[in-house]
Ligand SMILES: Nc1ncnc2c1ncn2[C@@H]1O[C@H](COP(=O)(O)OP(=O)(O)OP(=O)(O)O)[C@@H](O)[C@H]1O
């Protein structure tokens with residue numbers, strides 16, 4: 372480990388198709404490229420993050436591998452679920468694979484609860500306590516990676532339901548990815564209200580690491596305006612100065628089951644994400660109380676600018 376403490380960072384926005392998965396995969400691969408020890412958690416029943424690596428979630432299940440559904444349903448520790456890429460990513464990256472069954476996890480947990488009550492093991496008065504315990508299962512599972520991995524990145528589904536809430540409970544930080552085309556201020560307000568409730572009830576330490584504008588067209592005035600509007604709403608310090616440019620390379624990489632860090636023709640895109648990581652770490656040096664890495668390792672800055 373290079374960070375003094377593990378940092379768990381979730382990519383969240385209940386809006387569909389705004390760059391959560393693309394960013395989660397690229398940020399995870401970028402940290403790995405820089406020599407950090409990283410785990411990427413795929414909590415989305417769509418399993419797009421898992422697919423991005425050319426892995427098939429269904430095949431993994433058939434082969435008997437654990438997935439993130441086991442963290443919820445069997446209280447499995449993330450350390451037991453981690454899929455190891457071997458030498459790919461210099462051995463610096465692992466994955467907690469997604470599972471199509473993650474969609475029915477809330478229903479299964481609720482019926483678990485109702486059965487416990489019907490069987491007389493628990494009373495209805497215990498229900499709140501049990502639901503709280505269920506919402507904390509992801510946290511309990513991911514906490515087994517603390518002091519093992521520098522960074523844990525969580526990709527989330529496009530909703531504000533159980534899976535999102537349990538992610539916000541588990542995370543130290545969240546990043547809000549936004550596309551200029553899908554920019555929706557009301558949606559972001561609702562997200563921030565959910566965050567406020569999670570902070571109040573479960574996770575007072577949850578912090579916004581930044582708002583990331585992706586799929587950005589540098590030639591479009593509208594896109595620039597949206598960057599400015601986001602800075603007005605969230606503050607210039609919170610919105611990342613780094614934007615991720617619009618490029619077909621992003622989708623190409625996903626379709627080929629490789630990350631942009633593995634494709635020579637996507638080096639420009641990979642550099643943008645290294646720039647983003649550098650910005651995150653720079654924030655750490657400037658604002659120690661807000662940092663991703665409270666004691667940034669200086670060598671990273673040389674590596675990023677020379678890489
Ligand atoms: N910088 C970019 N330039 C062009 N296309 C992009 C860029 N980033 C992402 N995309 C494409 O936009 C689509 C949506 O991106 P992505 O899957 O990351 O969003 P998401 O928020 O995870 O979606 P969902 O809510 O369905 O999980 C994908 O097809 C992706 O390849």
Ligand SMILES: [Mg+2]
Nearest residue numbers: 391392415419
């Ligand atoms: Mg996604």
